[in-house]
Amino acid sequence: MSDTPSIARPRKPRTGLLTYLLVLALAAFTVFSARQIGFKWRSFVDMWTNPLWHRFWPVPWDWVLNRHNVLDPLVETFQIAIISTVIGCTLALPIGFAMSKLTSPNAPTFWFSRTVMSIVRAIPDLMWGKLLVTAIGIGAFAGAWALTIFSLAVMVKLFSETVDAADPRPLEAARASGGRHTPAVRTAVLPEVFPAFVAYALYVFELNIRASFVLGLVGAGGIGRVVETQRSTFNFDRLLGILIIMFVVVICIEQVSVALRKRLV
Amino acid sequence: MSLTVDQGTHDVIERPVRPRAGRNWRIGIALLLIVAALWSWTGLDASLQDVLDAPGKAWNILKQMWPPDFKTVIDRGAVGKIFESLYVAWIGTMIGAIISFPLSFLGASNVAPAAIRVPIRLLFNAIRAVPELIVAMLLLTVTGLGPWAGALAIGLHSVGTLGKLSTEVIETSDEGPLEAISAAGGLWVSKMRWGMVPQVLPTVIGYWLFRFEINVRASAVLGLIGAGGIGGELVSQLNFRNFPQVGAVLLMVIAMVLVIDTISGFARRRIIAGSGRQIDDDDTSRTVELIGDLGGSGLVG
Numbered sequence: 001m002s003d004t005p006s007i008a009r010p011r012k013p014r015t016g017l018l019t020y021l022l023v024l025a026l027a028a029f030t031v032f033s034a035r036q037i038g039f040k041w042r043s044f045v046d047m048w049t050n051p052l053w054h055r056f057w058p059v060p061w062d063w064v065l066n067r068h069n070v071l072d073p074l075v076e077t078f079q080i081a082i083i084s085t086v087i088g089c090t091l092a093l094p095i096g097f098a099m100s101k102l103t104s105p106n107a108p109t110f111w112f113s114r115t116v117m118s119i120v121r122a123i124p125d126l127m128w129g130k131l132l133v134t135a136i137g138i139g140a141f142a143g144a145w146a147l148t149i150f151s152l153a154v155m156v157k158l159f160s161e162t163v164d165a166a167d168p169r170p171l172e173a174a175r176a177s178g179g180r181h182t183p184a185v186r187t188a189v190l191p192e193v194f195p196a197f198v199a200y201a202l203y204v205f206e207l208n209i210r211a212s213f214v215l216g217l218v219g220a221g222g223i224g225r226v227v228e229t230q231r232s233t234f235n236f237d238r239l240l241g242i243l244i245i246m247f248v249v250v251i252c253i254e255q256v257s258v259a260l261r262k263r264l265v
Numbered sequence: 266m267s268l269t270v271d272q273g274t275h276d277v278i279e280r281p282v283r284p285r286a287g288r289n290w291r292i293g294i295a296l297l298l299i300v301a302a303l304w305s306w307t308g309l310d311a312s313l314q315d316v317l318d319a320p321g322k323a324w325n326i327l328k329q330m331w332p333p334d335f336k337t338v339i340d341r342g343a344v345g346k347i348f349e350s351l352y353v354a355w356i357g358t359m360i361g362a363i364i365s366f367p368l369s370f371l372g373a374s375n376v377a378p379a380a381i382r383v384p385i386r387l388l389f390n391a392i393r394a395v396p397e398l399i400v401a402m403l404l405l406t407v408t409g410l411g412p413w414a415g416a417l418a419i420g421l422h423s424v425g426t427l428g429k430l431s432t433e434v435i436e437t438s439d440e441g442p443l444e445a446i447s448a449a450g451g452l453w454v455s456k457m458r459w460g461m462v463p464q465v466l467p468t469v470i471g472y473w474l475f476r477f478e479i480n481v482r483a484s485a486v487l488g489l490i491g492a493g494g495i496g497g498e499l500v501s502q503l504n505f506r507n508f509p510q511v512g513a514v515l516l517m518v519i520a521m522v523l524v525i526d527t528i529s530g531f532a533r534r535r536i537i538a539g540s541g542r543q544i545d546d547d548d549t550s551r552t553v554e555l556i557g558d559l560g561g562s563g564l565v566g
Binding site for chain 1: 298301302304305306307308309310311315318319322323325326348349351352353355356359390391394395396398399402404406407408411412413415416417482483485486489490493496499500503506511515518519522523526
C-alpha cells in the first residue's frame with residue numbers, strides 16, 4: 001500500500017513489561033530504604049527553621065582571619081594536597097601505562113596492577129586517612145600518605161582509560177622499527193596522552209584540595225582539624241567563617257583548573 | 266629538487282630533527298612542581314626517618330588484619346550496617362535526582378532566561394563547593410545522630426553535582442524535536458515533555474547511576490562522624506585497635522563497592538545502548554567522559 005493518501009500515525013513505541021517491573025522494584029526499594037534509615041519529610045522544613053542557625057551569625061572575622069586560627073591550617077591543607085598530587089600523579093604515569101591493554105608490558109603486570117588498584121580505589125579516601133592515622137600517627141603526614149594513595153588510584157583509572165583509547169598505529173610503527181617496549185611507549189603513546197594526563201592531574205588536585213578539607217576530621221591534619229575542634233566546642237559562628245573561606249578557595253581553584261583544562265584538551 | 270633523500274645522494278635517511286618548541290616551558294613547569302612539592306614537604310612535619318618507617322608501620326598493621334575476623338563484626342551487626350550505607354546512598358541519590366532534574370531545566374541556557382538561569386547555576390556551584398561530610402555535620406543538629414542526616418547530606422550535595430551535569434546535557438541537546446513540536450503548535454510543556462525529556466533522560470539516568478556509585482563511597486565514610494552506616498563500625502574497631510575486625514570490615518566495604526560498581530556499570534551501559542546511541546564495545550571512553558565532566562564534584566568529596 002505505497003499510495004495511501006493519509007499519513008498513518010507512527011505507532012507509539014511500547015514500554016516492555018520488564019521495564020515496568022524494574023521501575024516498580026526500584027520504587028519499592030526506595031520506599032523500603034527510606035523507612036530503614038528513618039526518612040522524615042519534616043526535616044526538609046526543620047532544615048530552614050533550626051534554632052541553632054542563629055548561632056552561626058555573625059561571623060567573628062577577626063578570629064577567622066587571625067593567622068594562627070585558620071590560615072596556617074589552610075596552608076597545611078594546600079601542602080597536603082600539593083605533595084600528594086605531585087607524588088600520586090608521578091607514580092600514576094608508569095602504573096597507568098601498565099594498566100592499559102595497549103601498553104602493558106605483559107599479562108601478569110596488567111592483571112596485577114588492575115586488581116590492586118581497583119581494590120585500593122574501593123576504599124574511600126577518608127577511610128585511608130583513618131587507617132593511616134592509626135598506622136603512622138596523627139598529623140598531616142598521615143593525611144599526605146592517604147591522599148597520595150587515593151589520588152594514585154583515581155589517576156591510574158582515568159589515565160589508563162585514556163591510554164586504551166589512544167591511537168595504536170604509532171606504537172606499532174615504533175615496534176616494527178625495532179623499538180624496545182619502554183622507549184616505544186614513551187615516544188609513540190606518551191605525546192598523545194600527555195595533555196589528558198595533565199588535565200586529569202589538575203582534576204585530581206581539585207579532588208585532593210576538597211578531600212584534605214575533611215581529612216582533619218579523622219585527625220589527618222589540615223583545616224579539617226580546626227573544623228572538628230570548633231564543632232565539638234559548638235562555636236558555630238567560627239565554623240561558618242571557616243566554611244566561607246573554604247568555599248571561596250574551592251571556587252577559585254576550580255575556576256583556574258577548569259580554564260587550564262579547557263586550554264589543554 | 267630540494268628533497269635530497271630521493272635523489273639517492275645519501276645512503277642514510279636523515280633522522281628528523283626533534284621538535285624543540287616548548288622545552289624551556291617544560292623545564293620551568295617541572296622545576297615549579299619540584300619546588301612546590303619541597304615547600305609542601307616542609308609543612309608535613311616529618312623527617313626522612315618517618316618516611317622510611319611509614320611503609321613498615323603500615324605493613325605491620327596490614328599483617329595484623331589477616332586473617333580477618335568476620336564472626337565478631339557480623340555478630341555486631343556489620344551486615345546490617347553495610348546495607349544501611351547502601352540505603353543512605355540510594356536515598357541520597359534519589360533526593361538529588363528528584364530535586365535536580367526540574368531545576369536543571371531552569372539552569373539550561375536553551376530553556377530558561379538568564380534571570381532564572383544564573384541564580385540556579387550559582388546554587389548548584391555553591392552546593393558543590395561544600396563537602397558532604399561538612400553538610401552532614403551541620404545537618405546532624407537538625408535530624409539528630411543517625412543515617413537520615415547522612416542521606417540528606419548526600420542528597421543535598423548530589424543536587425549540586427547532578428544539577429550541573431544535567432544542565433550540560435540539556436544544553437547540548439538537539440533542538441530539532443523542539444522545533445518540530447513548536448511547528449505543530451505544541452506548548453512549552455509539550456516541548457519539554459516530548460522533545461527534551463526523551464532526548465536527555467538516558468544520559469541523565471546514566472549520571473544518576475554514576476552518582477550512586479560515588480555516593481556509596483561517600484556514605485561508607487559518613488559513619489566517621491556518626492551519620493550512620495559502616496563507617497562507624499570501622500572507626501570503633503580502629504579505635505580499639507582490633508585489627509582482625511578492621512580487616513573484616515574493610516573487606517566488606519571493598520566487596521560492597523565493587524559489587525555496586527559492577528551492577529551500576531552494567532545498567533549504565535545497558536541504558537545508553539538501549540537509547541539507540543552509537544557506543545563503543547566497552548564504554549571506557551564514556552567513563553572517562555563522565556568522570557572528566559564531573560568538573561569539581563569529586564569522586565568522594
